[in-house]
Amino acid sequence: MLKITEASPTAGLALSWRDFIPQIFSRNPKHSLEQKIADFIGVDEVQIECSGTAALVVALEAIKTLSDRKYVVISAYTCPWVALAVLKANLIPVLADSRPGHFDFCESALKTVVNNETLAVVHTHLAGRVADVQKTIAIARNVGAFVIEDAAQSMGAHLNDKAVGRFGDIGFFSLGVGKGLTIFAGGCVVSENPMLREALRRTSGALPSKRFLEARRIVELAGYYMLYRPVGMGLAFGHHLRRKLKRGNLIQAVGDDCSFTFPLHQVGAWRKFVGANAANRLPSFIGQTKLLAENRLKQLKKIPNVQVMHDIVGGEGVWPFFILLMPTEVVRDAVLKQLWNKGLGVGRLFIHALKDYGYLTPYFLEANIPNAQAFASKTLIVTNCVWLSERDFAKICDVISEQVSHV
């Protein structure tokens, strides 16, 4: 079924045709994508990579030049690309379980898995939510490990007025499709430590240019411009989603069918120009989605027995979508049965905790992560898409309320 209009699963910044006009007369570095993101985050320098995953690989390769340690601790409930990035850097990923009912690290679980062989701990702020990075830093520092902040889904989020991504030794963000700011596939990495910055520059500078892949990405970015709108989403996204749901392939439906081979290359000037133009609208877009979220959160919070993920005290996150923790897996699945294929932006984030993806299981045979597994089994996401009508949002809340009332 091809729907006429469809909500996007996350609130991403749409492109304008004007974004594609390069500022050929302006080679002013102040107008570069790097500088615009740096200003937005509040750092001196940002390095653009070809994906968030690539940004993490670059970060890991950079710190490898400073330490012989081999183990990298990651969240048990996060994007599978994180584990693949660690493996790509020839390091050993170790899972730390989440705290009950959350995606953030469980303090005691994290303390159990870190030791003086831990190279780094990757701390994650999922879904725009600000997680307790200070706690992670304290635990990592205790064993002399680096902290890499994964803010792939959280560009623009702050903790005590400082942008997330600036707390750890290194931070990275995704500029992939569906993120606030996108160049179709991209990422960026930041550090305020001069030695790490130099190591990041060296590592990234050694990556090859791939002209054909870059040309393909330009076409894909143009496709994003044309289709990232209410009438395009059905064709670009919803149609494929419904086909995969019909076949029962949930991992493909959410794009968790990640691959061990992924590109690492330089990002071309054209895509950076487009991103730099779009970045001018990022602050106001984030403001707009925050206002929308305030109203939508009020409705979600009225539903009994449903927990909406929020920020820690002092955190002010961004709102691409909402994560809802449902009372049981059965209720979660009943809601999804009614809404996932309706083009309303309701679905799932990651299908499993990391060790339960077949392609990752062999790396985590010993991992004990019951909280992350429970979180994966009881959560769903609701979009904060700007073109989803408030009437449709209320409809979503009604379906959730109705299903929860059977508990």
Ligand SMILES: Cc1ncc(COP(=O)(O)O)c(C=O)c1O
């Ligand atoms: C938490 C998290 N980390 C890392 C990544 C990898 O980013 P990218 O898709 O840009 O490679 C993602 C992707 O969505 C993510 O959600």
